[in-house]
Amino acid sequence: MSRSNTVVVKIGSTLVANSDRLTPRFGFMQRLLDDIARLRDRGTNVILCSSGAVALGLKTVGETPESAGISDKQAAAACGMPLLTNAYKQIGHEYGIEIAQVLLTLGDFEDHRRFLNTRNTVFRLMEAGVMPIVNENDSITTEEIRVGDNDRLAAKVAQMVDARDFIILTEVDGLYDRHPDEEGAKFIEEVTDVAPFMEATKGKSTLGTGGMTTKLMAANIAQEAGVTTYIAHGEVDHPLTSILDGERRCTRFVAHEDAASGWESWIANRLQMAGSLRVSNEVAEELIDGDRAVMRADIKGIDGEFTRGDVLHIYDEDGIERARGLSDFTSEELRVLAVNPHLDAEQLLGYKTKGEIVRSKNLVSLVKRHLRWDLPEGTSDPTI
Ligand SMILES: Nc1ncnc2c1ncn2[C@@H]1O[C@H](COP(=O)(O)OP(=O)(O)O)[C@@H](O)[C@H]1O
Numbered sequence: 341m342s343r344s345n346t347v348v349v350k351i352g353s354t355l356v357a358n359s360d361r362l363t364p365r366f367g368f369m370q371r372l373l374d375d376i377a378r379l380r381d382r383g384t385n386v387i388l389c390s391s392g393a394v395a396l397g398l399k400t401v402g403e404t405p406e407s408a409g410i411s412d413k414q415a416a417a418a419c420g421m422p423l424l425t426n427a428y429k430q431i432g433h434e435y436g437i438e439i440a441q442v443l444l445t446l447g448d449f450e451d452h453r454r455f456l457n458t459r460n461t462v463f464r465l466m467e468a469g470v471m472p473i474v475n476e477n478d479s480i481t482t483e484e485i486r487v488g489d490n491d492r493l494a495a496k497v498a499q500m501v502d503a504r505d506f507i508i509l510t511e512v513d514g515l516y517d518r519h520p521d522e523e524g525a526k527f528i529e530e531v532t533d534v535a536p537f538m539e540a541t542k543g544k545s546t547l548g549t550g551g552m553t554t555k556l557m558a559a560n561i562a563q564e565a566g567v568t569t570y571i572a573h574g575e576v577d578h579p580l581t582s583i584l585d586g587e588r589r590c591t592r593f594v595a596h597e598d599a600a601s602g603w604e605s606w607i608a609n610r611l612q613m614a615g616s617l618r619v620s621n622e623v624a625e626e627l628i629d630g631d632r633a634v635m636r637a638d639i640k641g642i643d644g645e646f647t648r649g650d651v652l653h654i655y656d657e658d659g660i661e662r663a664r665g666l667s668d669f670t671s672e673e674l675r676v677l678a679v680n681p682h683l684d685a686e687q688l689l690g691y692k693t694k695g696e697i698v699r700s701k702n703l704v705s706l707v708k709r710h711l712r713w714d715l716p717e718g719t720s721d722p723t724i
């Protein structure tokens with residue numbers, strides 16, 4: 341799979357906002373954009389995912405990092421976002437970098453059309469030489485449509501554009517085997533599997549949101565998408581090129597070799613699914629190599645209400661999730677087809693169809709990806 345020559349860079353709140361005065365840290369932003377200009381001169385596209393809107397807007401709504409509740413932070417984000425964008429815009433000008441603001445929610449990654457629109461917009465901006473600056477649209481999000489932290493939001497962006505590298509700049513120089521303030525904390529230079537470190541990541545800075553925990557989750561999303569990830573301190577000259585040129589200490593998360601393409605990742609990494617299909621164990625085995633479609637005759641069970649283009653779980657007879665795929669039919673159409681197996685599809689639906697319920701190019705086998713969601717306990721078997 342070809343990777344775009346793109347680096348996604350995530351900037352934590354502590355780097356862009358002064359924690360006492362809650363004002364922009366222009367010095368840091370200058371060093372950052374200076375280095376981004378260097379990268380762009382090398383022909384590398386950069387997408388910035390910058391936190392800081394909430395921190396920069398807190399004063400305007402009369403709050404502090406300690407006092408602010410959810411709605412205060414949502415209002416603060418609305419006040420701080422123009423300040424953040426304006427600071428990047430002005431400094432970008434000094435370095436000949438045009439910037440654009442892209443505000444996203446979880447729904448923009450989950451919905452197929454919105455995902456493609458977002459992706460197209462980001463690519464179109466880069467084609468025009470404009471650097472996208474991404475942030476979560478905090479002011480309009482609710483629990484259901486929040487990613488919740490910019491570490492994972494940035495990882496999803498890296499996955500969406502098939503980025504080459506993903507750099508998380510923060511206030512520590514990388515991952516330690518326990519909180520870095522604890523005595524004897526050992527620095528970790530390279531990580532293949534994040535799982536053993538999840539327990540060792542409690543605590544965060546005053547302005548930060550997810551601490552090291554969400555950074556590891558983000559690194560894992562990127563690894564699975566074949567993107568090499570680095571966590572490093574942001575407070576240095578040439579914060580990006582020094583990492584990519586191997587000149588300074590950071591933690592490197594190795595990209596998985598059998599990475600999924602952006603499209604496969606989009607199908608496989610759903611956080612919300614509309615429904616499911618059940619097929620025989622024999623058919624489930626045949627789906628493994630990814631060349632086979634799920635046909636009308638394969639369907640043993642249907643669960644949920646879904647429309648064309650929704651992603652479905654595909655379970656075997658034992659309730660084990662074996663694949664995920666995009667349905668070419670609505671649940672209503674599928675039920676009509678399933679209860680009338682001897683009647684022609686055209687007769688039943690009023691249009692011609694090849695009977696491919698999930699096309700092979702829209703299907704991802706889960707065998708190698710540790711993503712399986714077996715039928716949750718207490719869930720009835722999906723039935724037609
Ligand atoms: N095992 C660990 N290794 C490194 N840092 C850790 C670890 N556990 C907790 N942290 C803390 O994570 C914090 C960085 O996360 P966060 O405050 O969310 O920063 P940002 O605003 O850059 O996202 C640091 O303050 C660091 O002390």
Ligand SMILES: N[C@@H](CCC(=O)OP(=O)(O)O)C(=O)O
Nearest residue numbers: 353391392393394489490549
């Ligand atoms: N979207 C929020 C930032 C959320 C967040 O993840 O913050 P951080 O842990 O500092 O990267 C903002 O712009 O303030």
